[in-house]
Structure formats: structure tokens, C-alpha cells
Amino acid sequence: MTEHATSDGQRPANRGPRAAAGNRAALVTAAREIYAAHGLDAPLSAIARRAGVGQGVLYRHFPDRDAVAAAVLEENVRQIERAAAAEGATPGGVLGVLTWHLAQSAAFIGLLHADGTSGRFSAHAYARDLSERVERALRGCLPDGHRLTDDLMLAVAMVSGAVTGPTPGTREHRALAAWRLLGVTVGPVRPFEG
Template identity: 70%
Template sequence: MPSFRRYSLGVTEQHGPSGRRPPNDGPKAAARNRAALIAAARAVYAEHGLDAPLSAIARRAGVGQGVLYRHFPDRAAVAAAVLEENVRQIEQAAEARGATLPGVLGVVSWHLTESAAFISLLHIDDAGQRDGTHAYAKVLSERVERALRERLPEGHRLGEANDLMLAIAMVSGAVAGPTREERERRVLAAWRLLRVEVGAVRPHEG
């Protein structure tokens, strides 16, 4: 599980020797705060599930709870932001020069081990809720599938219409364990049982 240092991201009030407040970074500080909150939410959700208190996310990010609410008005908005970032990283991995299906599946697998919100995306019941959250999650799921199919070799065992996302959902169902290492071990074991090659389990660094 990645560690996150608790530090100020431009949100605490500090004063220089003259007693005046230092210049505010404005949009840059806001962007850093938002990125820190998303990373913290992913870690907290992985440890404690989607019902974890928002205060725990703010503490992990090193910001006040008021900063969190300025970026995300409620719990659903936080989970949606984590999902969006997960999908964006998978898309970037698929678009990278020299990308391969095993490599992109490694990125997907990293998000499966790290993000409870991402796992929930892969277990959408089309016969279930039809609210805006469901529709949004479905769109994100379709984006994941498109990104993967860009790197799917012709004749691959997951090439049939529904096999690709079904396999990922099956692998996500194997994600369990108190530590990140145990969850990764189970994900890799699930891929082996499906006889699908997967690359290193790591985030995309683009």
C-alpha cells in the first residue's frame, strides 16, 4: 500500500518573519489538494472500504475537512473522482508507445488491489439501479473496455464480445486479504487460472 506523508499542501495559514501571509499558490495549491485527496481516498478505501469516514481521507491527504468539501460535496463525488482517475490512468497506459495488453492488464490489476471504488465499478448490475451514479459507472466501465481492446491481439482468448470484461470482473472478485501483498498475490493467481498473461502490477507513470 503506498504511503502518504502528512504534510501541508498550501492550506494551513503560515506567516513569515514580517508577520505577513506568504503568497497563495491559488489554482496550483487547489490542484495539489485535489490530487492528494484522490490518492488518499484510494488508500483509505482500500484499507477500510467505501464507508470510511471522509474525515479519514482529509487526514490522510494532510488537509482540513473544509478543503475536502470544497472539492467534493459528498461521499459519492469522492468515489467518482477516484474512479475517474483510475480509468484515466488505464487509458493513458493503453495509449502509451509500446503498450501491450499484459502491461495494461498489470495497471488494471494494480487498481484492483488498491481501489475498492474501482472494484465496485466492475460489478454493475444492469438490472439494478438506474440512477445517475449507475449510468456514470457504466460509462467508465465502457471506457476501460475500449482502452483494453486497443491492445487486444487478434485471436486472443479474451477476444469474444463479453469475455474481456467478464474476466476482469472475475479477477476482481478474487481481491481479498488484509495486505496489499496478499491482494496482489490473489489477483495474479486468478489471472493464471484464466491462463491470461499479465505484466507487472504497478500504476501507470505517464
């Protein structure tokens, strides 16, 4: 059974124990939206409210703030992997998905720069693994001789360094400008839905 959002955009609370997977997905979506608007230090209560669940439900799925952020990052990486593995995937299309995540998530930018020595998530063993998964997904859709073959993650780091601004729209504009400066064509900037 699918719950529909109420007039104020929130999902109705108390969907029962059989709604666990839906609650988790709603929490990850809400966390991405809250983090994009207010940063990683936004109150967890705001995430629960946006998802239409109580804080107890949030803590049943995620024991702490880092676990919530990790779930958002994992979903970002999965979308990029799915986009790269999709039939007919193109480098521009996958870079469009990557760029959407860069514009939506400052934490995702930090992940791509994970080196094990600095940043909120670098202390976690998964940060390096997730960054390497992004690189493998991107490399998997590059044809031989593509201009990014040798310096792929350097280009991603350069673009992510340009992704600044108060809104996702501003950050997306700057990312696309950076890709253009590098001479790279990016497809539609959107999440992967498939």
C-alpha cells in the same frame, strides 16, 4: 511550488487558494489509500488528514462521499486508458495496471460489474460509462486473435471476483493467481505513471 510530506507522511495544511489542483490531487490520492485500508465507509476527515488539508478544502472539491469515490474511480479509469494508449502498450502491461487498481480499490471492482441495478455506484449514470471505457481501453491493446478477445470482460469479472483479502498485497496475489488460471500473462502490477 511543490510541498513535501512531513515526517509523519502528511502534507502540510493550508497551502493557500493557488494550490487548488494540488489539493484535489492530494485528496484523490489520500482517498485511494484510505479506502484501500478502511473501505468506502472510512470517515472523510481521515481523507482530509491524510491529504494534509482541512475538511473545508475537501468539501470545496467534493460535495459528498460519493463524489470523492467517483473521483478515485475516474482516476483509476484514466490510468488504464493512458496505459493502453501509451507507445508500446502491451496487453500484459495494461492488465498489470488494471490488476493494481483491482487490488487497491474494492469500489473499482464494483464499477467493473456495474449493471445499473445494484451496488453503491450503480445509481450513478457514470458507472456504466466508466466500465465501458475500461473495456474499450483493454480491447484497444489486444492484438487480433488474443485469447481474451471474445470474453474479455468475463475474464476481468472472474479475476475481480477472486480479489479478496485484508491487504492489497493479498488481493494482488489472488488476482495474479486468477490470471494464471486463465492462462493470461500479466505485466508488472503497478499504477501507470506517464
